[in-house]
Amino acid sequence: MRAGGFVFFKTNHMSGLLRWLIAAVVLSAAAFFMGEYHNDVYRKLLLWVTLALGYNFLFGICGQVAFSHFAFYGIGAYSIVIFLFQLHLPFPIAVLCGIALCILFALAVAIPSTRLEGFYLALATLALGQLFIVVLNEGGSVTGGTGGIANYRLPELFGMRVRGPWYTGVIVLLLVFTYSILKRLDDSWFGRACRAVRDNPEAAAAMGVDVARTKVIAFTLTSALAGVAGMVYAFVDNTVNPPIFGIENAFLLLFMVIVGGAGRHAGAVIGAVLLFLLPFWLSPLVGHHHALVFGVLVVAAILFQPGGLIGLWDRFSRSRS
Amino acid sequence: MRFLALLIAALMACAAQAQDTIKIGVITDRVGVSKPYSEPATEGMVFGASEINKKGGVLGRKIELLVEDDQSKPDVSAALARKLIDQGAVFILSVSLSPATQQQQTVTMEAKTPQMTPMNSADYLTTQLNNPYFWQTGPLGSVQIATLLAHAKSKNLKRVALITDNSDLGQAIGKAFRGAIERAGIQIVDEEVVPLGTTSATAQMQKIRSANPDALFVAGVVTATNVLIFKSYRELGLKFPIHASYNLSVPIYMTAAKGLIDGITFVDAYDPEKAEVKAFEAAYRKETGKEPVNLHGYGYDGIMMVAEAIRKAGSTDKEKIRAAMQSMSYEGVMGAKGMKYSFPEGKRAGFDPNGMVVRVYEGDRQGRVVHVGQK
Amino acid sequence: MGPILQVEKLTKRFGGLTAVAELDFEVREGEILGMIGPNGAGKTTTFNVIAGTYPATGGEVRFAGEPILGLPPHRIASRGVMRTFQHNRPFAGLPVIDNVLVGAHTRFAASLWSVVLGSARSDEGQRRKRAEELVQFVGLGELRDADVATLSFGQGRLLEIARALAGEPRLILFDEPAAGLTPAECARLAEIIRGIAARGIAVLLIEHDMHFLLPLAQRVVVLNFGAKIADGLPDEVRAHPAVMDAYLGSHATPQ
Ligand SMILES: Nc1ncnc2c1ncn2[C@@H]1O[C@H](COP(=O)(O)OP(=O)(O)OP(=O)(O)O)[C@@H](O)[C@H]1O
Ligand SMILES: [Mg+2]
Numbered sequence: 001m002r003a004g005g006f007v008f009f010k011t012n013h014m015s016g017l018l019r020w021l022i023a024a025v026v027l028s029a030a031a032f033f034m035g036e037y038h039n040d041v042y043r044k045l046l047l048w049v050t051l052a053l054g055y056n057f058l059f060g061i062c063g064q065v066a067f068s069h070f071a072f073y074g075i076g077a078y079s080i081v082i083f084l085f086q087l088h089l090p091f092p093i094a095v096l097c098g099i100a101l102c103i104l105f106a107l108a109v110a111i112p113s114t115r116l117e118g119f120y121l122a123l124a125t126l127a128l129g130q131l132f133i134v135v136l137n138e139g140g141s142v143t144g145g146t147g148g149i150a151n152y153r154l155p156e157l158f159g160m161r162v163r164g165p166w167y168t169g170v171i172v173l174l175l176v177f178t179y180s181i182l183k184r185l186d187d188s189w190f191g192r193a194c195r196a197v198r199d200n201p202e203a204a205a206a207m208g209v210d211v212a213r214t215k216v217i218a219f220t221l222t223s224a225l226a227g228v229a230g231m232v233y234a235f236v237d238n239t240v241n242p243p244i245f246g247i248e249n250a251f252l253l254l255f256m257v258i259v260g261g262a263g264r265h266a267g268a269v270i271g272a273v274l275l276f277l278l279p280f281w282l283s284p285l286v287g288h289h290h291a292l293v294f295g296v297l298v299v300a301a302i303l304f305q306p307g308g309l310i311g312l313w314d315r316f317s318r319s320r321s
Numbered sequence: 322m323r324f325l326a327l328l329i330a331a332l333m334a335c336a337a338q339a340q341d342t343i344k345i346g347v348i349t350d351r352v353g354v355s356k357p358y359s360e361p362a363t364e365g366m367v368f369g370a371s372e373i374n375k376k377g378g379v380l381g382r383k384i385e386l387l388v389e390d391d392q393s394k395p396d397v398s399a400a401l402a403r404k405l406i407d408q409g410a411v412f413i414l415s416v417s418l419s420p421a422t423q424q425q426q427t428v429t430m431e432a433k434t435p436q437m438t439p440m441n442s443a444d445y446l447t448t449q450l451n452n453p454y455f456w457q458t459g460p461l462g463s464v465q466i467a468t469l470l471a472h473a474k475s476k477n478l479k480r481v482a483l484i485t486d487n488s489d490l491g492q493a494i495g496k497a498f499r500g501a502i503e504r505a506g507i508q509i510v511d512e513e514v515v516p517l518g519t520t521s522a523t524a525q526m527q528k529i530r531s532a533n534p535d536a537l538f539v540a541g542v543v544t545a546t547n548v549l550i551f552k553s554y555r556e557l558g559l560k561f562p563i564h565a566s567y568n569l570s571v572p573i574y575m576t577a578a579k580g581l582i583d584g585i586t587f588v589d590a591y592d593p594e595k596a597e598v599k600a601f602e603a604a605y606r607k608e609t610g611k612e613p614v615n616l617h618g619y620g621y622d623g624i625m626m627v628a629e630a631i632r633k634a635g636s637t638d639k640e641k642i643r644a645a646m647q648s649m650s651y652e653g654v655m656g657a658k659g660m661k662y663s664f665p666e667g668k669r670a671g672f673d674p675n676g677m678v679v680r681v682y683e684g685d686r687q688g689r690v691v692h693v694g695q696k
Numbered sequence: 697m698g699p700i701l702q703v704e705k706l707t708k709r710f711g712g713l714t715a716v717a718e719l720d721f722e723v724r725e726g727e728i729l730g731m732i733g734p735n736g737a738g739k740t741t742t743f744n745v746i747a748g749t750y751p752a753t754g755g756e757v758r759f760a761g762e763p764i765l766g767l768p769p770h771r772i773a774s775r776g777v778m779r780t781f782q783h784n785r786p787f788a789g790l791p792v793i794d795n796v797l798v799g800a801h802t803r804f805a806a807s808l809w810s811v812v813l814g815s816a817r818s819d820e821g822q823r824r825k826r827a828e829e830l831v832q833f834v835g836l837g838e839l840r841d842a843d844v845a846t847l848s849f850g851q852g853r854l855l856e857i858a859r860a861l862a863g864e865p866r867l868i869l870f871d872e873p874a875a876g877l878t879p880a881e882c883a884r885l886a887e888i889i890r891g892i893a894a895r896g897i898a899v900l901l902i903e904h905d906m907h908f909l910l911p912l913a914q915r916v917v918v919l920n921f922g923a924k925i926a927d928g929l930p931d932e933v934r935a936h937p938a939v940m941d942a943y944l945g946s947h948a949t950p951q
Binding site for chain 1: 352356389390392393394395396397399400403404406407418419421423424426427428432443445450451489492493
């Protein structure tokens with residue numbers, strides 16, 4: 001076991017499923033003790049954490065510098081809304097179509113670009129991210145243009161409409177689902193192959209790792225997970241619009257993973273929590289200077305603490321023991 | 322026992338005092354893309370609130386502004402709307418990005434809390450959602466273009482050129498300009514794009530010169546590229562007039578394009594000769610020691626209208642405020658002389674379509690009005 | 697025992713430079729075949745072509761009777777050809793044991809789907825145990841969970857070997873494993889290599905150090921300017937005049 005994982009998840013006595021269940025219940029229950037505002041911030045925070053975990057797998061564990069994560073988040077969000085309320089597909093079909101769309105786009109980007117050097121993936125995904133925003137803005141009545149789409153809400157499932165703290169529970173399920181998949185992958189031969197590809201692709205190939213295939217799978221899988229998260233996001237405020245899915249947030253996600261500690265799940269969680277909440281905490285104290293604090297933090301992490309905050313924690317706990 | 326009673330009385334007095342203010346939420350942007358617009362508008366609101374409070378407030382209570390910074394992020398913006406409502410705001414004023422205002426609406430609609438944007442110009446804000454608690458008093462994008470074209474028509478233009486930048490908004494406005502010009506039966510003889518980050522627009526301006534247009538329409542929204550356009554225009558000694566988008570009404574050009582902008586006409590919602598504007602500017606100068614610009618006027622009008630609605634409602638009951646707002650007719654700082662904001666027949670976009678003006682730069686200053694309305 | 701690797705007229709050109717020229721040799725199961733030659737003779741290039749890292753210009757390579765030229769490196773590895781690198785190439789972000797487990801990559805039975813679904817009974821534990829044994833075998837037992845950055849150069853060489861062994865190779869390619877090791881480490885390394893061959897694994901061993909190689913190898917191939925100039929038993933090769941000339945001549949100082 002790697003040091004610094006969630007202590008909570010390490011309890012060995014419980015069976016796997018029970019562990020996840022308890023985590024989900026605890027995280028969801030918290031929502032019922034919060035006001036509307038804190039619940040909303042909590043929901044959006046959980047979504048960022050979900051995205052950061054997925055992006056950490058792609059960037060931190062597999063070493064792929066991609067800027068398309070938010071585009072896939074957006075493809076998921078827009079597609080579920082369009083499939084449900086413009087094409088009037090049944091809910092499960094709409095979800096499956098949304099996932100299929102993300103996988104299709106991910107393969108279309110990953111297959112040509114992962115065969116080239118990492119730099120080209122960065123360029124290709126940057127282009128995709130930009131193109132996606134253009135398509136959203138120019139998409140006429142389908143995407144709603146710059147204003148996006150609003151005026152819809154989550155359809156009733158089994159005669160119930162999930163809302164408020166119950167919807168927070170849905171997001172918790174998404175997070176636990178995403179994390180359990182990523183954790184299983186990371187703890188398997190696949191996760192090790194990803195890290196090997198990141199550290200030394202030539203040696204990885206000599207050890208029998210299909211480098212291109214590993215990259216394509218990691219990219220497609222994390223992109224599809226981002227798409228699923230996007231579908232959940234679409235019903236948080238019941239509106240989707242272009243600024244959410246732009247390059248700016250893609251960079252913020254990258255910074256979260258770097259500041260928290262790339263390659264570590266706990267790092268991604270810490271980075272996402274810290275950088276998402278930072279403006280909320282600091283804004284009342286220092287006003288617009290929170291942007292400055294943010295910049296300093298990111299630069300300091302890159303220059304002085306490449307292992308991120310989780311690396312700092314490791315050093316601290318090692319020196320104590 | 323008596324001590325306890327005193328204590329409770331004191332506490333209740335405190336509570337009453339705290340409750341005594343009328344809380345109005347403001348969602349602005351202090352660090353993001355719309356900061357240059359949001360900040361002056363917010364200053365205008367703060368000034369307006371202090372003026373109201375100096376005159377005794379509203380319904381005998383002082384106004385308290387709760388200002389939140391959404392960084393122009395729509396999801397954060399919606400969360401902040403919830404925060405303001407949780408904190409007891411009876412009205413929310415939105416001066417951040419249009420999509421942020423839109424995402425706040427999903428909250429205010431559900432919480433039945435009145436919300437208004439005194440500045441956003443996106444046409445979809447009042448059409449996409451049927452939110453009876455939302456109003457928009459910023460001039461719509463479509464009105465801006467119609468006003469600019471009405472002015473162009475009065476000049477009898479036949480052949481024009483169009484230039485913009487490659488930003489999202491620049492492209493969108495360029496597209497809207499193109500459509501409107503063509504619909505007006507005016508021929509576009511050349512269309513150019515100045516990419517962001519270039520150091521010269523001379524090549525584009527030379528092409529435009531060889532097309533020999535009657536006038537040039539500037540749809541770009543990025544200050545740096547617009548300055549390049551004006552620079553080449555001067556260097557090449559071009560003579561055809563320039564009609565610019567609403568973007569040229571942002572005061573930054575008075576310094577950033579110093580010596581380059583004399584004679585350029587632009588759309589605005591601000592007439593410096595209007596009596597209300599003169600009074601507002603004088604009072605603002607006196608109170609803050611700073612020079613106000615048109616953007617301050619939006620915020621000022623916004624808070625004034627909200628105060629008026631509460632006064633008319635006679636209570637801070639959100640439903641009564643909503644009704645008062647919907648039946649409002651208000652003459653403020655913004656708009657052509659005599660223009661009134663109003664929301665007849667259930668409409669919620671309140672800026673009079675004939676309330677915009679075309680102004681001209683005189684030297685480096687934003688000067689007089691040369692055209693009013695769409696006729 | 698029959699040949700597991702057959703190399704015929706193998707040629708590799710880099711532009712105008714012929715790094716490997718019409719090379720013929722074969723390695724039998726359980727055999728240690730030494731390969732020597734001066735700097736730039738084409739030894740590492742030969743490895744890279746066999747392992748699929750570089751495409752060959754001409755010739756044929758057969759592994760277990762089947763042609764492997766043109767296959768990508770990971771396919772060749774999965775058939776049972778593993779290698780070490782002349783310069784240590786560890787996976788810097790993984791602890792020692794996980795580096796070795798990457799070597800076992802092609803031996804995992806669970807599909808990606810069963811990993812994602814958490815359904816199949818994982819062979820992770822069994823593989824890990826096996827990797828631990830290998831770490832013990834090369835003598836890195838104490839460093840099982842260590843960060844590879846903390847390893848000495850010599851320990852890094854041993855890690856390369858354990859990692860290659862984890863792939864359960866039928867042929868293992870060693871590129872100068874003794875370079876930079878102390879005499880004591882060299883002696884241990886020789887033991888390890890003998891142990892590997894004793895398991896029936898074919899060993900192709902590049903080495904500069906004749907004192908290390910000659911007692912270890914059953915047969916030796918000598919390269920110069922990409923071409924084979926001699927082969928045979930260690931003693932025959934040592935006495936070969938062309939070898940004395942091309943190779944030992946420049947390295948005549950007794951080590
Ligand atoms: N990728 C390459 N591109 C061009 N030339 C190369 C490449 N790799 C090797 N060479 C050249 O091929 C020749 C053989 O190199 P190689 O590395 O195979 O020699 P070697 O026998 O392993 O030498 P050493 O004992 O120094 O490791 C050298 O002249 C080298 O410069
Ligand atoms: Mg070599």
